[in-house]
Amino acid sequence: MNDTYEKLEALLRSLGVKKTELRIYRLLLEKRRPMRITEIVGELGISERSVREHVLNLYRKGMVRRELIQRGWLGYTYTAVSPSELIERIKKSIMERISELEKELIEQRD
Numbered sequence: 001m002n003d004t005y006e007k008l009e010a011l012l013r014s015l016g017v018k019k020t021e022l023r024i025y026r027l028l029l030e031k032r033r034p035m036r037i038t039e040i041v042g043e044l045g046i047s048e049r050s051v052r053e054h055v056l057n058l059y060r061k062g063m064v065r066r067e068l069i070q071r072g073w074l075g076y077t078y079t080a081v082s083p084s085e086l087i088e089r090i091k092k093s094i095m096e097r098i099s100e101l102e103k104e105l106i107e108q109r110d
Contacts, residue, residue, distance in 0.1 A: 005029075008083050015090070017061070020046065021054045025063050025080055034067060034077030062089050 009022050017025075027043055028035060035043075040051050055078055058064045063086060066076040081089070 004083070008087075011090075017063075018054065018057070020050065021058050021061075021063075024051065024054050025058060028064060028078060028080035029083070034079050036075060036077055040078075062086070 005026065009026070012022060012025075013019075023044060023046075024040060027040065031043075037048060037051055037055065040046075040055065041048050044051070046054075055064065059066055059078070062081065064078045064080055066078050069075055069077055
């Protein structure tokens with residue numbers, strides 16, 4: 001499975017996913033449970049501000065899910081989207097972009 005993760009990470013890097021984002025995504029995959037920002041900070045030894053920024057980027061890219069929790073305070077926990085679901089999202093996004101570009105090229109010819 002390690003070889004598969006390496007191939008997935010190579011693909012994600014080629015799509016502009018940052019090294020720290022990959023570390024966070026892989027941690028969430030390996031833990032297989034929801035994690036809070038402070039837990040990610042503790043595991044990776046990265047500043048909280050940096051983790052918050054990267055997790056938000058991962059969320060916006062559709063690589064992680066978040067869930068609102070209430071335990072005397074409000075916050076989020078994060079889990080990784082499965083690699084197979086992530087690949088499907090990437091394929092769909094790329095195909096949509098290709099279709100849009102093809103449409104524009106056809107319109108320019110006319």
